[in-house]
Amino acid sequence: MRAGTLQLNVLPPLSLYVHMPWCLKKCPYCDFNSHEWRAGGQIPEQAYLAALRADLDAALPLIWGRRVHSVFIGGGTPSLFSPDAIDQLLADVRARLQLVPDVEITLEANPGTFERDRFAAFAQAGVNRLSIGVQSFDDARLKALGRVHDAQQAHNAVDEAARHFPTFNLDLMFALPQQDMTACETDLRAALAHQPPHLSLYQLTLEPNTLFARQPPPLPDEDLSADMQHAVASRAQAAGLQRYEVSAYAIPGHRCRHNLNYWQFGDYLGIGAGAHSKISFAHRIVRQTRWRHPQRYMDQAMQGAAIETENEVARRDLPFEFMLNALRLREGVAATLFPERTGLPHSAIARPLQTTQDKGLLILDPSILQTTPIGFDMLNNVLECFLPE
Ligand SMILES: C[S@@+](CC[C@H](N)C(=O)[O-])C[C@H]1O[C@@H](n2cnc3c(N)ncnc32)[C@H](O)[C@@H]1O
Ligand code: SF4
Structure with missing residues (x-):
């Protein structure tokens, strides 16, 4: 072996991430690659699915013969896509990749009424884990976060997810605008009342290039935020949800396999606008990013050139x-x-x-x-x- 060369004797498990880049409205705290769908009417589902197919086809030589352990359809708001489109997407994926028999397939969903009515059909399409972006069960907090759903819709969505999916996750944020400790604990109690198998508890952060970074809302100070972190962690654990990662809590047997693979430095192929990939080979590890803007991504992917940057990770x-x-x-x-x-x-x-x-x-x-x-x-x-x- 040449000095300075990597030597990987076995390749890590491989996951697939699929990015869906549209939302009804951009939340003021969000720096994910999500774009308001302003054109009215339906999002361009078929064109986007065609781009994803072309993207995947072009990527296949990099992961030839490797089995896929988990699929994560994230966003943006993937639940804006119709169940038929998700069904088609998963059929396209299965036709090109070998998924392990007990593959975990997660879809991120927002808790609006419109999406809730589709949960059963998403499960029918093969999604076996739903991740619901609740953020808070408090109407005033939801309003301050610019969310398009209210607390009742969030409760209804969680009930519906519990009916149709073998496992699900709730995303909740704390240290929210004008939130005090009592409100934070009330929020967590509301989440725990649903007995979620998995909880993701994030402290709200002011990300650069967001509306909140330019016009910060009144947030709890550092000490109160730290107290909230301790309070939510100990309450979730007292309810039987083990904190297995900085922000992730699960009951036994319900840890997120897809995210575990990231944290264990596994490999992932990311397709879709702005998606990131990490792919290992015997002597190098490569990172890629796809074109970020949805239209640019679709145009590029259809020409077999979805990748904007590719580089080898330096030793x-x-x-x-x-x-x-x-x-x-x-x-x-x-x-x-x-x-x-x-x-x-x-x-x-x-x-x-x-x-x-x-x-x-x-x-x-x-x-x-x-x-x-x-x-x-x-x-x-x-x-x-x-x-x-
Ligand atoms: C990809 S995002 C969006 C999922 C979905 N579109 C939604 O908003 O419900 C995944 C999660 O990251 C968390 N998140 C997003 N922006 C954040 C921020 N600035 N600070 C802390 N957590 C954030 C939210 O809990 C969100 O549900
Ligand atoms: S719905 Fe989710 S992805 Fe879309 S803007 Fe809001 S936080 Fe970001």
């Missing part, structure tokens, strides 16, 4: 990139996963490991890479130690 960046993902997991990962997924020898992280262990931020067991409880609460400080010198 020196791999330790940080691996740790950035793996240490988000409360239980960490087996130490053997580092050489297996990065193709680097364990010695590549020996020094920062020693430093973080000496500071009490990582546990001392040599068979596992895992933060201590203090390290978990100070993840950014831990990760800094793994930045390239």
Whole structure:
């Protein structure tokens, strides 16, 4: 092996991400690649499906012969697509990729009435996990977040998801405009009353290039936000939802396999506008991004050129990139996963490991890479130690 070359003896599990880039309305806090569908009427489902097919066809040589363990249809608002379109999409995927028999297929849905009526048909199309973007069960908070649904619609949507899907997730945010501790706890209680198998609890962040970044709403201060983080974590855990990642909580057997694959530094092919991919080969790891703007993406994909950027991950960046993902997991990962997924020898992280262990931020067991409880609460400080010198 040439000095400086990676050596991956086994390729990691592969997932598929499909990005659906449209929403009814852009939320003021959102920096995802989502675009208001202003043209009126139906979104261009057939044209977009054709672009996804062309994108996937062009990508196949990169993942030839590999089985796919999970599919995640995210957005934007994928539930704006009709069940027939989702059915077609999944048929297109199955015709081109070998999915494992118990493949997890997640679809992100917004909780409007219009979408709720489609949940049964999404399940019929083969979706077996629904992720509902509730954000809050409090009408005043939903209004402040610019959401297009109200609390009652959110409750109804969750009930409907529980009826039709073997598992589902609720996205909830905290530290919302003018939220106090009581309101935060009330919100979480409302979520827990539905006994969700999975919860994602995110602190609202002001992302650059959003309306909230330009005109910040009155948010809880840092101390109150930290107290809220502790309160939601302990309440969710008391209700039997284990915090297995910084923002993710699940009852046993319901962890999100797709996201676990990201955190375990697995591979993913991302198709659709602005989607990201990470694909490993025996001696290199490649990242790609697709064209971001939906129309540009569709035009490019139909010409077999959906990829805007492609680059090999530099050897020196791999330790940080691996740790950035793996240490988000409360239980960490087996130490053997580092050489297996990065193709680097364990010695590549020996020094920062020693430093973080000496500071009490990582546990001392040599068979596992895992933060201590203090390290978990100070993840950014831990990760800094793994930045390239
Ligand atoms: C891809 S987004 C959108 C899913 C869906 N379109 C929706 O809004 O319901 C996934 C989740 O990220 C979270 N999120 C989005 N922007 C955020 C922000 N600025 N701060 C914290 N969480 C955010 C929300 O909980 C959201 O449900
Ligand atoms: S609905 Fe979801 S993806 Fe769309 S703008 Fe709002 S937060 Fe972003």
